[in-house]
Amino acid sequence: xxxxxxxxxxxxxxxxxxxxxxxxxxxxxxxxxxxxxxxxxxxxxxxxxxxxxxxxxxxxxxxxxxxxxxxxxxxxxxxxxxxxxxxxxxxxxxxxxxxxxxxxxxxxxxxxxxxxxxxxxxxxxxxxxxxxxxxxxxxxxxxxxxxxxxxxxxxxxxxxxxxxxxxxxxxxxxxxxxxxxxxx
Amino acid sequence: xxxxxxxxxxxxxxxxxxxxxxxxxxxxxxxxxxxxxxxxxxxxxxxxxxxxxxxxxxxxxxxxxxxxxxxxxxxxxxxxxxxxxxxxxxxxxxxxxxxxxxxxxxxxxxxxxxxxxxxxxxxxxxxxxxxxxxxxxxxxxxxxxxxxxxxxxxxxxxxxxxxxxxxxxxxxxxxxxxxxxxxx
DNA sequence: ATAATTTACCTGTCCAGACAAGTAAAGCGC
DNA sequence: GCGCTTTACTTGTCTGGACAGGTAAATTAT
Numbered sequence: 001x002x003x004x005x006x007x008x009x010x011x012x013x014x015x016x017x018x019x020x021x022x023x024x025x026x027x028x029x030x031x032x033x034x035x036x037x038x039x040x041x042x043x044x045x046x047x048x049x050x051x052x053x054x055x056x057x058x059x060x061x062x063x064x065x066x067x068x069x070x071x072x073x074x075x076x077x078x079x080x081x082x083x084x085x086x087x088x089x090x091x092x093x094x095x096x097x098x099x100x101x102x103x104x105x106x107x108x109x110x111x112x113x114x115x116x117x118x119x120x121x122x123x124x125x126x127x128x129x130x131x132x133x134x135x136x137x138x139x140x141x142x143x144x145x146x147x148x149x150x151x152x153x154x155x156x157x158x159x160x161x162x163x164x165x166x167x168x169x170x171x172x173x174x175x176x177x178x179x180x181x182x183x184x
Numbered sequence: 185x186x187x188x189x190x191x192x193x194x195x196x197x198x199x200x201x202x203x204x205x206x207x208x209x210x211x212x213x214x215x216x217x218x219x220x221x222x223x224x225x226x227x228x229x230x231x232x233x234x235x236x237x238x239x240x241x242x243x244x245x246x247x248x249x250x251x252x253x254x255x256x257x258x259x260x261x262x263x264x265x266x267x268x269x270x271x272x273x274x275x276x277x278x279x280x281x282x283x284x285x286x287x288x289x290x291x292x293x294x295x296x297x298x299x300x301x302x303x304x305x306x307x308x309x310x311x312x313x314x315x316x317x318x319x320x321x322x323x324x325x326x327x328x329x330x331x332x333x334x335x336x337x338x339x340x341x342x343x344x345x346x347x348x349x350x351x352x353x354x355x356x357x358x359x360x361x362x363x364x365x366x367x368x
Numbered sequence: 369a370t371a372a373t374t375t376a377c378c379t380g381t382c383c384a385g386a387c388a389a390g391t392a393a394a395g396c397g398c
Numbered sequence: 399g400c401g402c403t404t405t406a407c408t409t410g411t412c413t414g415g416a417c418a419g420g421t422a423a424a425t426t427a428t
Contacts, residue, residue, distance in 0.1 A: 151229060
């Protein structure tokens with residue numbers, strides 16, 4: 001034990017939970033007023049940490065809204081792609097959405113089981129399966145689009161069009177940076 | 185709501201994704217697309233879509249680098265919090281990282297099994313368990329910090345300090361917007 | 369003091385996502 | 399023809415993450 005990590009072993013007599021739960025008593029760690037997710041850990045990468053938090057929050061909103069229509073986060077992207085582009089090869093779906101082939105297999109299986117897509121063997125290439133949205137899925141389309149509009153609205157808040165454009169540009173810059181780095 | 189998915193609501197053709205629903209797909213038509221990742225699906229929420237892509241890319245980078253040290257994305261946040269704040273209650277860990285209590289339970293179990301954390305029953309409150317980093321975990325600390333610095337660098341690219349600050353501000357604005365929306 | 373409630377944690381279930389490995393079909397080289 | 403490589407898809411396994419439900423302990427109300 002001598003080697004207790006971080007000299008912090010006592011920033012609080014931590015072994016003593018401080019009896020208080022959630023109130024600013026004498027506990028250091030617990031004092032963070034919900035919302036201050038900025039432990040010094042973030043110092044190593046504030047932007048990375050922010051991306052992580054934003055991603056989780058965003059996904060939470062999407063998931064909460066998608067629940068009404070019986071979809072899970074990620075599935076709506078597949079459906080949107082199908083509604084928009086019509087029947088497509090499964091591999092193209094995976095590539096366009098940046099998803100794993102294995103993940104797409106299972107996502108499509110679940111969507112098929114739920115009755116939102118149909119799988120058709122391709123006549124000219126027996127390896128591929130064409131995925132197409134079912135008529136039943138069309139009933140969801142407007143709702144899903146409304147959900148995305150709602151999430152977009154929540155995400156952007158009261159920003160002006162200019163601000164929105166800058167936000168998008170910022171995200172695209174990050175995306176581009178990461179893409180470039182991935183190729184190195 | 186600025187932009188109701190208006191135009192797209194049902195440009196009609198939509199009711200028939202592509203006409204052929206149920207026919208042996210002739211994949212020639214479907215095979216053609218070899219596009220990039222910007223289907224019209226993004227029209228419903230370009231920023232939301234961008235967040236999604238950035239999050240996945242970012243996680244991919246983190247995961248790839250974290251692999252060397254035997255951690256999975258998300259686990260490093262727990263370790264950083266522990267290294268930084270010392271022994272803490274599991275529930276505080278979950279709250280600080282914005283994670284689910286159930287998720288934290290299993291993440292801690294895995295980290296314990298991997299020998300990176302230890303679980304200590306709390307003397308004054310038998311419900312809580314104090315999580316503390318092991319000496320062995322300290323060997324990873326520098327490496328994890330390097331990894332985060334690397335990811336941060338990849339994320340920000342060649343941006344100036346000013347640009348970085350703006351990027352961070354943009355992400356924090358989104359985070360704040362989503363938090364506000366969540367409370368409504 | 370007893371009962372109700374809140375808190376902390378665990379388990380089960382389902383989802384996405386990533387990696388590895390395997391199958392079948394297509395394409396290419398010979 | 400024949401073999402090798404690539405492509406498309408599937409399955410297994412492991413992870414985070416979310417929700418529901420369940421237990422035990424602490425807190426609060428009665």
